[in-house]
Amino acid sequence: MSGTEFNWSTFFAMGGYAVFVWTSYGLTAVILALNVILPLRQRKHIIRRVKRAVRREQLRAENKQVTL
């Protein structure tokens, strides 16, 4: 930073380039966050899906025994 004393408003102003710099950093934060959130949500989805499939198969097996 230019000058000797640190000042938050000059820091955020980024020498007049605030829009470009902070949009870049903000977008980076969003993309990194999505890269964490999306696979964790997908994991939950897969687990739920497999559990449901297993339960369906068990039900079908039980029904077969009843009809036999």
Next chain:
Amino acid sequence: MFRAIWAWIQKFSSPKYFFEMSARLIPWFAIPAALVGAYGLYLGLFVAPTDYQQGESYRIIFIHVPAAWMSLFIYVVMAVSAAIGLIWQIRLADMIAAASAPIGASFTFLALVTGSLWGKPMWGTYWVWDARLTSELILLFLYFGYMALQSAIEDQRTADKASGLLAIVGVVNIPIIHYSVEWWNTLHQGATVAKLDKPSIDISMLIPLLLMALAFKLFYAAVVLVRARNEVLLRDRSRRWVRELIEKL
């Protein structure tokens, strides 16, 4: 001897073994990624001096350049994994390739957008159809193509073969991106770090740049493992060990 090595590879590349190992590995990448990233951001935003030519706008470099490096690095990882999967039929390699594609695509997108946000104040335009920018855009489409083939083809082995071939052919684009600033006249500046002689960037700017690059690499390592674990669960969902494991989750 050869058979012993093969048996060893088979053991370590089994999805079940990978699933158990990767759970322990993830924090060893995720935590350093956060720490190195925080320190890199601190040095890049607070400590590094103002550039005498570009003013404060150059601070975009600390995310733009690492993101662009990652876009190439992840592509190479993806193509090499796909090749291993194709040649030696190692399923885990196909899973790593499939897990890498969306992460690589997101870094490519980030490199393009941050580059454009840097280009506007410095060049006066968000976009030019020059060699560097165009070849990087093609890289994004290669990632999209890989992902489209993966999801469009029902049979997983066929999907891996088709998308893997695309990934391998697309490798020709990597040296084109890297050398585009030397081969063609372009608005994009030349290499400042990856040069044989001394890098033409001040050490106070180089250190945060390299720290951010390291943080991005560690981040990729952590999230690719998370995604590859999902691939294991999904692809092996009818195997007994996955079913037993999932009942406990």
